[in-house]
Amino acid sequence: MQEKTIAIYGREFNASVLPYVEQLFAYLKENKVQVYIHSDFYNFLKKQINCPSGWLLYYSHVDLPTNIQFLLSLGGDGTMLSAVSQVRDSGIPIAGINFGRLGFLAAIHKTQMIEALDAIFAGRYQLQHRELLEVTGSDQKIFGEENFALNDITVFRHDTSSMITVNAVLNGELLNAYWADGIIIATPTGSTAYSLSCGGPIMMPGSGNFVITPIAPHNLNVRPIIISADSELELEIESRTEKYILSCDSKSDTLSTTTKLKIRRAPFRVNLIRLEKDSYFSTLREKLLWGLDVRNY
Template sequence: MKIAVYGREFHPSVIPYVQHLFDSLAAKGAELWIYGGFRDFLNEQRVVYPPNLNTFVAKEGLPADVGFMLSLGGDGTMLAAVSIVADSGIPVAGINFGRLGFLADISKDDIEVSMEAIFRGDYDIQKRTLVSVESTQAELFDGNHFALNDVTLFKSDSSAMITINAHVNGELLNAYWADGIIVATPTGSTAYSLSCGGPILMPGSGNFVITPISPHNLNVRPMVISDEVELVLDIESRSGKFLLSCDSKTTAVSSDIRLTVRKAHYQANLIRLTNYSYFATLRNKLLWGLDARNY
C-alpha cells in the first residue's frame, strides 16, 4: 500500500513514537511518500525509515493510488495536511503528537493497534465541510483559499476597530464594529470561534457560524447561518488594510477588496477508527462532567 506522510518539526521527546511508526509501516511493506521538508527534519533527528521512500511537496507529486495520508503532529499539522491533499479525495488520519487533539485523534500510545485497524480497513470515512474565501479583485493564497476550520478577518497594524459589512444572499446582515470576525465550519466551531464565545456545531449540521471578535456593541452575538448561503464581506479600516486568515495561512489584504465566503466545492475525508465518538471527544477534550472542586 502507498501511504503519504506529512509532518512538521516537533519536540525530540516524540521521536521514539515516530520511529515506532516507521518500523510498523516497514514491517507491513508500505511504500511511503514523505513531505520533503519533513524528511529533512527526520534526517536531522536520525529517524530510520523504509528504503522504498519517495518525497512530495504538493498533491500533484503523489501517485493517484495513495491509500491515505498520515498527519504526524497536532491539530495545526492536521489542517495543513488537509490543505495539501485539497480536492484529491485522499483520506487523512492524524496521530496526535500535540496537545488538544480534536482532529488528530489517534493517540501516540495506540500507534500499533491503530495502524493494524487502518490496514484492515476497519475504519470509517467522516466527511467534513470546508469554507472557501474568494475575491474577483485579487488571487488569494495562490488559489488555495479553502479552510477546514475557519476564515478570519482581523484588524491590521492599528489599534482601531474595523467595520465589516456582511451581506447574506445580497441582504445586509450587520455592520460589525469589532477587532474582526470568524466564519467557522462545524469543525472549526471548537477552535478560535469557541474561544470567542461561539457555539459548538455538530459536523454534518449544514451550518456555519459567524463569530465577532471583541465587538464594540455587546449585544452583537455569534450567529449560525446555513452553509448554502453566499456571504459577502466589505471591510472598512483606518489603516487601509486588514489581515485575512484561512486556517493556518495569513495574508494582508487591502480594504477595498470585497470577499465572498461560501461552502467549498469539496469535502475533507477524515479517517475515524470504529471506536471514535464525536461526543466522547467533546467530553474528554472540554472536561465536561468533571467537578473542578476535585482538582
C-alpha cells in the same frame, strides 16, 4: 492481497517524539507498507533518525499519488489543517497521529498508533466528511490555490488598537455592520476552535451550517449567528489604517480595504478517518472537558 500504500506528511517537531516516529517506521517496514513521504518532512527527519530506504518522495499535491489508501499526518491539529492542502479534492482520507497538545483533529494518541494502524489497515474505521470554506477577493487572487479552510476564515484589525467595521451581506441582503476587532466565519469543524473561544456555539460535523462569530464586538447584543452552508457571504471592511488581516486556517495575509471578500462553501470536502471506538461527543468530553463537573466524580 492488496498492497498497502500510504503517504506521510508532517512538519518539524520536538525531538521528544522521535522514539515514536522510529516505532512507526519500524512498524511500516515490518508490514511492508509502501510509503510516499513529503520531501521537506523527509529532509527534516533524516537529520534526526535513520529513515528506511525504498521510500518514495512527493513534493506537493501535484505529484501525490491517487492510489494511496490514506495520508498519515504526524503532528498536532495545525499539521492536520496543513495536510488538507496535500490531499485537496482528491478524496484521499487523512488520519492524524497526535504529537501535539490538544489532538482534537489529530485524534490518534502517539501511544496507541500501532493499534490504530492495525485497525485502519483492517478496515475498522469510519470516514467523517468535513465541509470547507472558500474565500475569494474582488480584485486579487487570495492565497493562490489554497484559498480554502477546514476550520475558519477570520477578518481582523491590522496595526491599530481601533476597531474595524465589517459590513456583512448574506445572500444579497444586509446582515449586519460589525463594529468589532473582527469576525470569524467557522465550519462545524472550526466551531470548537477560535470561534468557541469568542463565545460561538459548538456545531456537530455534518450539520450543514456555518457560524459567524464577532470578535470583541462593541455592541453586546451582537451575538454569533448560525447560517446555512449554502449561503454566500460578502464582506466589505472599513479601517482607519485602510488595511486588515485575513486568515484562512494557518495562512494569513494583509489586505487593503479596497479588497472585498466573498465567502462560501468550498466545492469539495475532506475525509477524516475516525476509529470505531471514537465518537464526536467522547472527543468533546475528553479534549475540551465538555460538561465536566467535579460533583460527578
